Amino acid sequence: xxxxxxxSTDPVFEIARQRINKLLKKIPATEAPLSxxxxxxxxxxxxxxxxxxxxYRPVASKTAIKKVDQPIKAIAGAYAGQRDSAVQYATLCHxxxxxxxxxxHDLQPLxxxxxxxxxxxxxxxxxxDPGAAFTAVIEIWKARLKGRQVPDFESGLEYAYRxxxxxxxxxxxxxxxxxxxxxxxxxxxxxxxxxxLVDSPRPKEKAxxxxxxxxxxxxxxxxxxxxxxxxxxxxxxxxxxxxxxxQAALLMLTWLMEQKRLDKKQCQEWFEGVFSRPHNPxxxxx
Numbered sequence: 687x688x689x690x691x692x693x694s695t696d697p698v699f700e701i702a703r704q705r706i707n708k709l710l711k712k713i714p715a716t717e718a719p720l721s722x723x724x725x726x727x728x729x730x731x732x733x734x735x736x737x738x739x740x741x742y743r744p745v746a747s748k749t750a751i752k753k754v755d756q757p758i759k760a761i762a763g764a765y766a767g768q769r770d771s772a773v774q775y776a777t778l779c780h781x782x783x784x785x786x787x788x789x790x791h792d793l794q795p796l797x798x799x800x801x802x803x804x805x806x807x808x809x810x811x812x813x814x815d816p817g818a819a820f821t822a823v824i825e826i827w828k829a830r831l832k833g834r835q836v837p838d839f840e841s842g843l844e845y846a847y848r849x850x851x852x853x854x855x856x857x858x859x860x861x862x863x864x865x866x867x868x869x870x871x872x873x874x875x876x877x878x879x880x881x882x883l884v885d886s887p888r889p890k891e892k893a894x895x896x897x898x899x900x901x902x903x904x905x906x907x908x909x910x911x912x913x914x915x916x917x918x919x920x921x922x923x924x925x926x927x928x929x930x931x932x933q934a935a936l937l938m939l940t941w942l943m944e945q946k947r948l949d950k951k952q953c954q955e956w957f958e959g960v961f962s963r964p965h966n967p968x969x970x971x972x
Contacts, residue, residue: 699832701882702738705731706820713816720816722772725765728816732762735823737878741842745835754827761819771807774917775800777910778938785941796934799921839883839970846876847966854957863912863946866953870905873960877902880968891968894960901956908949915942 709731713724720728735758739751778800782793853869877898884891918939922932 744841
């Protein structure tokens with residue numbers, strides 16, 4: 687699948703265009719379903735594009751940003767089913783391994799159920815042509831943002847840092863899973879912005895990026911457990927007439943609640959170090 691033609695001006699737009707071109711070069715020009723690795727790369731690309739969009743926050747209207755953000759979210763959403771089923775099964779396998787080290791219960795019915803579910807989702811996967819979808823994003827970006835007021839990278843980084851920090855402190859004082867999910871999103875935005883804008887990080891900046899990655903992984907694992915929890919609850923809401931499966935799901939749900947409590951505690955410990963300063967600690971080189 688070919689890369690897009692070159693366009694110029696707005697440096698944020700240029701980074702976005704380069705990210706898209708780099709991704710599209712990896713994707714074969716066939717209608718076959720994307721491999722799990724390519725689905726992952728595609729979804730990471732959408733997250734990086736959304737992180738770049740946040741740099742416009744201080745200079746562009748929410749409406750203009752939303753108009754570009756919506757088709758990017760739609761691309762990620764088109765592959766969410768494949769990603770979620772794969773992650774649910776992988777998360778479950780990991781948790782079952784941990785669980786059975788200390789508990790002697792048969793969770794095989796649950797593993798079998800999710801293995802079949804993953805195979806079905808992959809077989810039924812239907813998603814838009816990535817080339818056409820990302821080309822549409824670029825055209826909307828050009829129309830809505832490119833050529834307008836150029837983003838101030840410093841202000842954009844400050845916005846993302848303060849938003850992530852505010853959510854981290856809210857998460858510390860709340861037991862609401864959704865606050866942790868929002869904190870994860872903005873922590874990732876800030877991390878991706880640093881990775882794309884800081885060419886030669888100094889030692890302190892390298893340490894911050896490393897810590898942000900670790901926090902992002904912890905928040906990501908917590909999110910995956912929440913997605914599995916929701917899926918298990920939906921399973922139990924069904925009339926499955928399968929007592930071993932229901933019993934295994936109940937056991938996993940009960941244990942999952944304790945794992946989530948430990949996840950939150952671990953994330954809170956990292957919040958203190960990563961977001962100790964009231965303002966973005968990274969200053970870009972002039």
